[in-house]
Amino acid sequence: MRCSVQNCTNDTKRTTKSHGITFHMFPKETNLRTAWIEALGVLDWEPRDRSTICSEHFRNEDFYQTKCGLRKIKNGAVPVVLQDSSEDLDAPAAFLRASELSYQLYIK
Numbered sequence: 001m002r003c004s005v006q007n008c009t010n011d012t013k014r015t016t017k018s019h020g021i022t023f024h025m026f027p028k029e030t031n032l033r034t035a036w037i038e039a040l041g042v043l044d045w046e047p048r049d050r051s052t053i054c055s056e057h058f059r060n061e062d063f064y065q066t067k068c069g070l071r072k073i074k075n076g077a078v079p080v081v082l083q084d085s086s087e088d089l090d091a092p093a094a095f096l097r098a099s100e101l102s103y104q105l106y107i108k
């Protein structure tokens, strides 16, 4: 199953935990689920039961470790998805995305 984020090529078959990437299912809680879908920037799309998003779209502080050593997403956390940046880079939205990106690089 591929990550549900457009342009993301991480796949549950090819990308394993040894790459430091984990896959996370959509929350069942409606409001949060909607927030995730909106974060993906896709309209008129519903995740399937087994749709997942990979850990690359979450911030470090969005994760927690279970007693069994599993990495999970904190309740209420929403993915950060960088949209296609082929638009005008002077646009405020693009600037915001760029700062998000540098933020992500900073926390790595």
Ligand SMILES: [Zn+2]
Pocket: 003, 004, 005, 008, 009, 010, 053, 054, 055, 056, 057
């Ligand atoms: Zn992904």
